[in-house]
Amino acid sequence: MAQVPVTTQATGADGGAGGAGEAGELDVLLESHRTELTGYCYRVLGSAFEAEDAVQDTFVRAWRAYDRFEGRSSLRSWLYRIATNVCMDSLNAGNRRARPVDLTPATPLAQAALSPRPDNTWLEPVPDARVLPSHSDPAQTAVARESVRLAFMAALQHLPPKQRAVLILREVLAWKAAEVAELLETTTASVNSALQRARATLAEHAGAEEAADTADPLDAEQQKLLDRYVAAFEGYDMAALTALLHEDAVMTMPPFDLWLAGTEDITGFMTTIGAACAGSRLIPTVANGAPAFAHYKPREDGEPGFVPWAVQVLDLSGGRITGLHCFLDTPKWFPLFGLAPALDAEGRPVGGDEAPDLPSPVERARKIIEAERAAGA
Numbered sequence: 001m002a003q004v005p006v007t008t009q010a011t012g013a014d015g016g017a018g019g020a021g022e023a024g025e026l027d028v029l030l031e032s033h034r035t036e037l038t039g040y041c042y043r044v045l046g047s048a049f050e051a052e053d054a055v056q057d058t059f060v061r062a063w064r065a066y067d068r069f070e071g072r073s074s075l076r077s078w079l080y081r082i083a084t085n086v087c088m089d090s091l092n093a094g095n096r097r098a099r100p101v102d103l104t105p106a107t108p109l110a111q112a113a114l115s116p117r118p119d120n121t122w123l124e125p126v127p128d129a130r131v132l133p134s135h136s137d138p139a140q141t142a143v144a145r146e147s148v149r150l151a152f153m154a155a156l157q158h159l160p161p162k163q164r165a166v167l168i169l170r171e172v173l174a175w176k177a178a179e180v181a182e183l184l185e186t187t188t189a190s191v192n193s194a195l196q197r198a199r200a201t202l203a204e205h206a207g208a209e210e211a212a213d214t215a216d217p218l219d220a221e222q223q224k225l226l227d228r229y230v231a232a233f234e235g236y237d238m239a240a241l242t243a244l245l246h247e248d249a250v251m252t253m254p255p256f257d258l259w260l261a262g263t264e265d266i267t268g269f270m271t272t273i274g275a276a277c278a279g280s281r282l283i284p285t286v287a288n289g290a291p292a293f294a295h296y297k298p299r300e301d302g303e304p305g306f307v308p309w310a311v312q313v314l315d316l317s318g319g320r321i322t323g324l325h326c327f328l329d330t331p332k333w334f335p336l337f338g339l340a341p342a343l344d345a346e347g348r349p350v351g352g353d354e355a356p357d358l359p360s361p362v363e364r365a366r367k368i369i370e371a372e373r374a375a376g377a
Contacts, residue, residue: 026066029075030059030362037083038361039131043147043168044087046097046157048126048336052361054090058083059365081183084165091161097123099154099259099325100252106261109268114256122254123153125287125313125327127337132289145289147172150313150325153288155205159198166191167198218291222316226284226291229314229321236278238267246320253310253326266324281306281347285337287313294339295326296347304345308334 034055041058042051061082062069069078098121107113131148135141146152147168156164162184169175169183170191177195181188218226225244232240242263251266252259260266270277282293292313296306308330315323327333334341340349359367 056361306343
């Protein structure tokens with residue numbers, strides 16, 4: 001798809017007034033759009049880190065082109081135009097991210113082996129706060145949370161880049177067809193056709209999966225289910241855990257392509273290959289619009305305390321746990337989620353938050369522009 005010139009203005013997309021005032025104010029305005037743009041790029045790309053990079057690149061391009069922004073429409077629609085170009089550039093490389101369940105059949109416990117695949121194979125988890133701006137409308141909140149669920153994200157990966165962008169802009173962000181058409185420099189008829197094809201593809205790939213519960217906040221029964229899960233997991237009580245899992249529950253462990261289906265294989269794995277996780281501790285968090293836990297397992301050096309092992313993202317449906325997705329690359333995920341680097345013997349965080357105090361994408365973009373100007377670029 002040809003890139004859309006950033007000097008051509010979209011028609012608004014519910015983004016408010018146009019011109020942003022003095023260029024010195026631009027970083028403040030960019031920051032106000034950072035979360036929603038990160039969410040958009042994350043849905044398109046399937047990677048939390050690539051989304052952060054895409055937003056930074058968007059802001060760099062916005063700084064470079066700002067003197068040509070005439071303010072005839074919203075800054076928001078202009079930024080989405082740039083972000084779409086950035087994401088399309090990235091998707092032209094052809095990589096499609098996935099979950100283990102999308103790549104291979106379930107592995108029987110007797111054949112279980114831990115075989116890692118490259119990082120760019122996998123859909124990545126993301127903290128809700130990085131991609132979900134706050135909404136006063138509960139219906140909007142529900143749509144936003146559902147649109148970053150791992151199953152929905154996996155289905156999006158089956159769409160060609162243009163259809164993916166169209167579906168997200170139309171169905172998730174509620175842009176009008178004419179607005180999307182102008183952003184993509186195409187016709188309204190083409191947008192509607194792309195949306196129809198995208199819906200059909202999503203229905204095909206999501207049809208076999210049971211819809212996860214999306215209550216926000218969790219209702220009393222869901223919270224009780226999670227409390228029982230924590231007690232069962234920390235106590236490594238397989239009978240109690242079996243009672244909480246759906247009979248067809250799945251367990252995945254990226255970066256390994258192994259995944260297990262059914263309570264017998266899941267609990268069997270936990271008491272054999274995964275036996276070192278007995279006595280673990282779980283700290284609640286949220287990821288991909290779903291309940292999640294930071295999983296710390298006992299130290300292996302004989303000292304008291306616990307060390308990071310996984311970020312667990314759970315799927316709940318019908319009063320049972322239907323999915324347990326364990327992301328094991330903790331040097332990446334624990335800093336991203338702002339999780340402590342260890343727990344003491346009592347299960348209390350030690351060592352402070354692991355998340356470093358790094359510049360935001362806006363600050364990084366501004367530094368790039370300042371360096372270019374200083375070099376006479």
